[in-house]
Amino acid sequence: MEILIKASQFILSLSLLIVLHELGHFIPAKLFKTRVEKFYLFFDYKFSIFKKKIGDTVYGIGWIPLGGYVKISGMIDESMDTEQMKLPPQPWEFRSKPAWQRLIIMLGGVFVNFILGIFIYIMLMWSYGEEYLPNENVTDGVWVQDSLAMNIGLQTGDKILTVDGEKIRNFAALTLEFINGNNFQIERNGEVIDKKIPTDFISQLMERGKDAGPFLYPRYPFAIGQISEDSPNLNSELKTKDIITSINGTPLKYYDEAEAILSNYKNQKVTATVLRGKETKEISLKITNEGKIGVAFSGIAFKDLERLGYYNLEDVEYTFSEAIPAGWSKSWKTLTDYVKQLKKIFNPSTGAYKGLGGFISIGSIFPDEWSAESFWNITAFLSIMLGFMNLLPIPALDGGHVVFTLWEMITGKKPGDKFLEYAQVIGFILLIALLLFANGNDIFRLFK
Structure with a gap:
């Protein structure tokens, strides 16, 4: 269907x-x-x-x-x-x-x-406006858990400042900007660092598979997606959709911070603070000898992240007169992005030709x-x-x-x-x- x-x-x-x-x-x-x-x-x-x-x-x-x-x-x-x-x-x-x-x-x-194309974009801006996560609002940097992001020299907590000298407006557009770009600039621990995007970046991106998703994510809270059958916490007070906010009194804001904290309590019981809906609860958790609690991570919609106070989204509504320049701007960006991609397709060293698709794509x-x-x-x-x-x-x-x-x-x-x-x-x-x-x-x- x-x-x-x-x-x-x-x-x-x-x-x-x-x-x-x-x-x-x-x-x-x-x-x-x-x-x-x-x-x-x-x-x-x-x-x-x-x-x-x-x-x-x-x-x-x-x-x-x-x-x-x-x-x-x-x-x-x-x-x-x-x-x-x-x-x-x-x-x-x-x-x-x-x-x-x-x-x-x-x-x-x-x-x-x-x-x-211009007319449709104008009408979309007028009818729906825009809602997105501004890149500048990702104040604690990105979450790096993909090998491609690591290979190009990124670390969790890095803030992406520019690609080819241009500031990134929409965080969700980062992957496309890296596809089209040649170099980027980050801020790491207060230091601004310039880096090059590998020539074969597109080839590496495609090798991850079409269902791999973006190679960069904002940092997420530790939300429970599923409790595994062999988890020591299978029949505990822990529930799916719980968000763990502290372990034994140590604040846990992001999922990527959990490994370091849990490794201090191997083979122990800890007290975890969890957010369940609008309630905050104290529950007991068992930590394995590998420093795990036996759960799968769950992603959270940007809207819910905003509600939880993690990120502020930008929600822009346009009058018809305002939608005209906004629609024109989006049309021009669409065209220039497409031209950049076409140039990379004709450069064999990028490997972009492998991503060329037909009717199925x-x-x-x-x-x-x-x-x-x-x-x-x-x-x-x-x-x-x-x-x-x-x-x-x-x-x-x-x-x-x-x-x-x-x-x-x-x-x-x-x-x-x-x-x-x-x-x-x-x-x-x-x-x-x-x-x-x-x-x-x-x-x-x-x-x-």
Whole structure:
């Protein structure tokens, strides 16, 4: 059922983005009186799930869910209709239009993607605002219990000050900032220390597995998640969800402090102070000869941590006028972060190419239960990602056509139809190779 919910959201989001992207080409084409022969959601090789002709255009849904297209008369595109190009140019054809009109038609899809992403982020800011843990509020530093964090030189209690010289606003964004960054600055015991992020940081991050979670956490209280069957405290007064706040009178604020304190009482009974709901209780605990009490740690939601007085969250509400710059800022941050990640993918030494994913990866980022906020957040991100990818100067993408049109506008020389045909084939092969590699990575990770 979870897979069905994820898949439904993915298909809905993808369909929305494809239709609006293609509308971005369709509308200016119609405005400039250019004939559009087909408008398709998904590809229709050999047959269509649905099609209907209205005027000069056939509207339809294909059976291959790899995108969509508009087929514009007199244009060499993915349809590779070279027979049409052998005939004399007609006034309604793309090739007969002035270069500036062709440029607008080709940029229309990308423009819609960027505008859609910005619009969604603005509406999300207006509707939901923002709630997050500010990095500066993690005053006692981070909890380091992951080998990757240790390998890059971090210790529990370190305060992350900057990544690439930029202050971190949202603590939850730390992993992404390290993915995109090259160096970072910490404060340890009052001393400011500069450190480098390893070139293969992304590769090490992926080796932890997709379910490993963030590599850095804020420091948590000692909350009891589960009492093990062989625990000496299985039938004691200790309960799940209890929070241990002291051992034999020694204050215990954070879970990471427990090991050192408990090691002083091996094979002994101690008196522990626990917080249970709103009550504080004194209970007796047995410590094993290894300095353990036989329990599993439980994470606590940020809201509950705030209620307990550990951290102050930032809860920002926006008026519509305030949501506009906030939405724009988030859109720009999303785009620049994506560009940074793309640069690292093309640098083999980072190992980032191993994380390149296809449809399974994209579908998996949707939650396994419906959330309007999450759905639109992911859709906004995908819209901006799709806009940028289509702008890349690769033949067969909008960006390739834009480059050829700009060349014509600058030099006054139009590339020949044969050149455009070969370029389209090469671009299409590159895209298929990229598609196979990305989805192959997904399948490999699935079996691994």
